[in-house]
Amino acid sequence: MKIGSLVAYKGKPAKVIEIIGNKYLISVSKDKLKVREKDIRFINEKYEELVELEADFSILEDFYEQTLSLDELTQWLFTENSPSASWQTFLLVEDSLYFYWRKKDVFVRPIEQVEKIKEDREQKILYEKRQSSFIKRVEQKTWHKDDLEFLYDIEKVAFNQSKHSQALKNLNLKSTPEVAHQLLIDIGYWSLKQHPYFQRNKIELDDIDVEITNNSVARLDLTHLKSYAIDNEDSTDADDALSIDGDKVWVHITDVAGFINKQIDEYAKNRGSTIYTPDTIITMLPSNVLKSLSLGGETSNTISIGFKFIDNQISDIEVVQAIIKTINISYDEVDVKITTNDFEKLNNIAIKHYEFRQNEGAVSLNLPKINLEYKNDTVIITAEKNSQARKMVAEFMVMAGHVISIFAQDKKIAMPFLSQGENDFKKIEQATLSEQFEMARNFPKSKTSPEVSSHSGLGLKSYIRITSPLRRYMDLVAQQQLLAFLNNKTPLMADELKQIIHFDNKALSKVRKVSREVINHTKLLYLKQQKNKKYSAIVIGNSKKIIFCIESLAIVNEIKTKKSFKLDEKIIVKVQEIDIVNSVVEWSICDND
Structure with a gap:
């Protein structure tokens, strides 16, 4: 390299005008720069x-x-x-x-590389054109089917499946789930109804098609009994039924454990529980399995629990694999017939058992309960009906869980016992709403364990959830343990059960979280649809902020205010602002009309 040579400096032509030691003085554009040899590339001896x-x-x-x-x-x-x-x-x-x-x-x-590079460059040019069109449409708050590649990229961030979106970066937006969610709503790609909570919580949405196994064990024929599967009118997956035979009660639970294989069991284990949301049901079991094993049809295979409850004592316990004829009937129908025939007998036993538990220290709270549903994308909220049929069925489910806990202890079967420590608050009869919420906040946390312990909230010395093997995995595990014992096989030992319980607790944590998020999202959507509406509320907390409950919506929230209010005082509130994406509502207190 000599003076007067043509060199390249940062992609630009330059001329060597002087050599100074081991450096070169070059002229590039109108500037003169002193550079090292490694900073330039020799091109030609002449400039x-x-x-x-x-x-x-x-x-x-x-x-x-x-x-x-x-x-x-x-x-x-x-x-x-x-x-x-x-x-x-x-x-x-x-x-x-x-x-x-x-x-x-x-x-x-090689020519193959050249052709591939050409193709890639052409695709890049087309991509940049599509991207430019996408950005213009976003600015106009709209979208087109040609934008799907960018929208899928943004959705991954909204679902918290990716921490980076090139599409968001090109829009000068942060790659956060909330920003992505808001953009998808703003351009109309997502409706306000649509939410990201299943994906954010890694809830499996895919169904599988798998056949149940053929179980031909000997079963006790109980088809002579009237077995009532009492459920919601639109329910298609009943998993329990009730019979009365003289002074003996039978609680029939659909036999799931006897008909599923390892693949179905793993599927249910990973889900932990059926998830119920206002517009979606994500079943714990594959849909075809659920349909096959739900109670109904000509006959149904069950694990049937027979017992007597006389003078506050459980006796004559039988646990058998049985076959029954199911009568599917709704809560509303049973409410009408609650004082007749079998229903009256069953209801009287349920009431006596409820009173027994209350005397044993059970705590029953009457907190607001609602039904949430969509009709043509409009959220409908209705109060849950005060149904004696529901109370009766719920009480028998508690009884069945208690009976099985007694049976398991007697037969030394390891089981997932559900316990709750002693309450550290005084039980209040006829408690006000604020007192009920205070008791609910101070309830000891329930625990599932192979170790037997009392359940103070239910007023029972031992209890096992057993009646929903179609919907709760731990109920299915309990049924598997029973079935192993009944068929002279070896049930799981306590240590093995602990591992399953630990796994289930993690799965249920996700289920509870996503359920809360989806229900809250739906309630916010309802509030957004009810523009400028005022709501009657009751003060349930008044320490640093006013905590209130809108009973008709089962909503609990808080307001910062300098005013003071008494517990259980009625106030009127209205929505100031709703942020659907961040699940935030700002409320204000209105003057009483």
Whole structure:
């Protein structure tokens, strides 16, 4: 390299005007710079005004996958080694379509690589055009089907499945779940109803098609009994039924454990529980299994629990694999017939057992309960009916769990016992709403364990959830333990059960979290649809902030205010602002009308 040479500096042509020791003084554009040799690339011994030349690319087929010097390549492409030809060759190598640098020499790409690079560049140009159109549409708060690749990219962030979105970056927006969610709503790609909570909580939504196994064990024939599967009118997956035979009660539970294989069990284990939301039910079991094993049809296979409850004592316990004829009937129908025949007998036993538990210290709270549903994308909230049939069925489910806990202890079967420590608050009869919420806040946390312990909230010395094997995995595990014992097989030991309980607790944590989030989202949507509406509320907390409950909506929230209110005082509140994406509502207190 000598004075007057053409060199390249940061992609620009430059002229060497002086050599100073091991450095070079170059002229680039209108500037003079002192640089090291490694900062420049030699192009040609001469520097002159550069002109564009046309290369002959047809010669390349003779040089694919060969290495040439810059001078050699220039000569072949332009049949000359002028500064302009050398510079043009340099630019072609820098472009990296046909060639790339190997130190000071140039490697000629094979034709396959060239074609692939061309295709990639064409796709990039098309992509950039689509991206530009997408950005313009976003600015206009709309979208088009051509935008789906960008929208899917943004959805991944909204679902918290990705921490980065190039589409959001190109829109100068942060790649956060909330920003992505808001954008999808703003442009109308998502409706306000749509939410990301299943995906954020990694809830499996896919169903599988799997056959149940054939179980031909001997069963006790109880088809002579009237077995009532009492449920909601639209229910199609009943898992329990009641019978009365003289003074003996039978609680029949659909036999799930006897008909599922390891694949179905793993499927249910990973889900932990059926998830009920206002517009979606994500079943614990595959849908075809659920349909096959639900009580109904001509006959049903069950694990049936027989017992007597006389003078506050459980006796004559039987646990058998049985076959029954199910009468499917709704709560509303039973409410009408509650004082007749079998229903009266069953209801009287349920009431006596409830009173027994109350005397044993059970705590029953009457907190607001509602039904949430969608009708044509409009949220409908209705108060849950005060149904004696519901109370009766719920009481028998508690009784069945207590009976099985007695049976398991007697037979020394390891079981997932549900316990709750002693309450550290005084039970209040006829408690006000604020007192009920205070008791609810101070309830000891319930625990599932192979170790037997009392359940203070239920007023029972031992208890096992057993009656919902279609919907709760731990109920299914309890049924599997029973079935192993009944068929002279070895049930799981306590240590094995502990591991399953630990896994289930993690699964249920996700289920509870996503249920809360979806229900809260639906309530916010309801509030947004009820513009400027005022609500009657009751003060249930008044320490630093006013905590209130809107009973008709089962909503508990808080307001900052300098005013003071008494517990259980009625106030009127209204919504100031709703942020659907961040699940936040700001309330204000209104003057009483």
